[in-house]
Amino acid sequence: MSGTVVTITSGKGGVGKTTATANIAAALAQQGRKVVCVDADIGLRNLDLILGLENRIVYDLVDVVEGRCRLRQAMIRDKRLPNLFLIPAAQTRDKTAVSPTDMVHLCDELRKEFDWILIDSPAGIERGFRNAIAPADQVIVVTNPEVSAVRDADRIIGLIEAEEKGPARLLLNRLNPGMVRSGNMLAADDVLELLAIDLLGVVPEDEAVVVNANRGMPVALDAKSRAGRAFHNIARRLQGEEVPLMPLEEGSGLWQRLGRLFGKGV
């Protein structure tokens, strides 16, 4: 087996990289693929928390790289999804504890055993980003429809091209359909036109993301949530399936349409 390494990055912090990594991983695992996610955000680890695996960490990425444990010992298996594994970041070290070459070697090992290797990149454009991008076969850039996030996404796309890891694909996260409708939020088409890259998917703003993060359960496991369904679609597109974008707003019934008509702006 030779798995595919996908790095999830963004430039700006707080746009949803970790949420995206956790949920694409969970969706892929639910779809029957064998998945490992690697938290490359050394010193600020959070993927464990979003996946609800924080209490099971014994060894971490830096322990593997520095030879204190075998690779298998650092892999935490998700009990809900037996196909899903996590290699957590070290919390008490910094980005220099790992080199881009270490990441390449690590992923070469993981490729033998997994279909998908997802790397959660730290924010920024420095060492942590370079570590995360070094082993990537594909790159996903996460952004929000906000000026600062789009600008930083453009910068990171340029750096990905310079590293010859492109073309990156875009995950537009936290889109608020009501605000787009009223002309107060950049629409997906606007962001795509500005950044000039291909779209992997749009995830609508959804309270279920926060609720599920509180519980340590990826929203992708919540089949009723819109964000969860969006992440499942993204996982399918990643596997080469053609999945149409889901309609931005739920319900095209008369009441919903009337509500929109008389709401602020049409």
Added chain:
Amino acid sequence: MGWFDRLIGRQASAKQAKDRLQLVLIHDRTDLSPAQLDALKDELIAVISRYIAIEPQAVEIQLSHEGREQYLVANIPLRPARRRR
């Protein structure tokens, strides 16, 4: 954007966001500030004028893009050549 904003002709903020980003991204990608672009324009006019008569006031130089490819586009009108006597 509500009816009141439309009534007083206020632009939707998404449109402003897009317009502002369009400008800032062009300069971010080329690492060229508007001031440097002006300086480039002045020097270009000086160099070209040594070889051929141009209309310095009408020269337009701007950065544009197609997808992620960036272009420096110059529009330099020439002054009509005088007839030699």
